[in-house]
Amino acid sequence: MDTLKPEVQHHSSGKTRPVKLSVRGLNAWFGQAQVLKNITIDIFDGEITAIIGPSGCGKSTFSRCLNRMHEINPAARCDGQLLLDGEDIFGSAVDPVILRRRVGMVFQKPNPFPTMSIRDNVLAGLRLTHSLKSSEAAATVEKALRQAALWDEVKDRLDKPGGGLSGGQQQRLCIARALAVDPEVLLMDEPCSALDPIATARVEDLVHSLKDKYTVVIVTHNMQQAARVSDRTAFFLMGELIEYSPTDKIFTSPSDPRTEDYITGKFG
Numbered sequence: 001m002d003t004l005k006p007e008v009q010h011h012s013s014g015k016t017r018p019v020k021l022s023v024r025g026l027n028a029w030f031g032q033a034q035v036l037k038n039i040t041i042d043i044f045d046g047e048i049t050a051i052i053g054p055s056g057c058g059k060s061t062f063s064r065c066l067n068r069m070h071e072i073n074p075a076a077r078c079d080g081q082l083l084l085d086g087e088d089i090f091g092s093a094v095d096p097v098i099l100r101r102r103v104g105m106v107f108q109k110p111n112p113f114p115t116m117s118i119r120d121n122v123l124a125g126l127r128l129t130h131s132l133k134s135s136e137a138a139a140t141v142e143k144a145l146r147q148a149a150l151w152d153e154v155k156d157r158l159d160k161p162g163g164g165l166s167g168g169q170q171q172r173l174c175i176a177r178a179l180a181v182d183p184e185v186l187l188m189d190e191p192c193s194a195l196d197p198i199a200t201a202r203v204e205d206l207v208h209s210l211k212d213k214y215t216v217v218i219v220t221h222n223m224q225q226a227a228r229v230s231d232r233t234a235f236f237l238m239g240e241l242i243e244y245s246p247t248d249k250i251f252t253s254p255s256d257p258r259t260e261d262y263i264t265g266k267f268g
Contacts, residue, residue, distance in 0.1 A: 021066060023040060026062075035239050036061055038240070048211050050226035066185070106175050106187070112177070118158045148175045149202065175206065188216065207229050233247045
């Protein structure tokens with residue numbers, strides 16, 4: 001399998017960031033409808049990248065292509081090149097199950113297994129590929145729940161069903177489940193759209209804390225959220241990538257008038 005040397009990008013902090021995900025000429029379809037058109041973008045290691053744009057612009061499809069979830073739909077297909085650390089994720093030697101451990105996903109609607117215990121929810125993904133000793137399982141559960149800022153709220157009821165948590169807690173439980181498999185990249189598809197403002201603030205604080213260890217891609221319809229949490233922002237429109245820049249530039253001096261029109265509310 002060919003491996004390409006990642007490019008680097010100088011971050012505003014002064015650090016040099018390697019490219020974690022490199023996308024070149026990505027196209028995607030559902031049946032005959034093309035939903036992504038020739039997307040080329042680099043996503044940098046240790047940063048939070050926000051994907052914004054109106055409904056139907058291809059944001060969620062793009063995120064699902066990054067860990068090959070798009071292909072789960074029998075009517076879906078994509079082509080182009082997508083490199084993770086220089087390795088083609090569409091290569092014949094790549095196991096999609098292992099890829100989805102490296103590139104985890106948190107969905108728009110919290111989706112814990114409602115009758116499964118909090119503990120077993122956290123371990124569900126890991127148990128697909130690993131056999132765990134009880135001591136390893138306990139340590140993994142605590143670590144993941146602490147990373148998801150949920151441990152103190154649930155540590156005394158780990159045997160209770162995950163469906164008994166509040167909406168915001170359920171979403172953080174899903175984040176813990178994704179983190180338990182120790183991914184390198186975390187995709188978050190509108191993770192706060194079903195949450196109240198307090199729960200949203202908790203998740204946003206959590207996202208900030210995660211970038212010290214993970215590369216995060218967050219799809220959001222909330223431009224204020226993108227401005228608050230991300231290092232870079234990509235604006236999608238009708239399946240095309242219109243603009244991709246540091247977040248402060250996108251929101252203060254966008255290069256494309258369509259970006260400015262969207263951000264100022266003229267459409268979308």
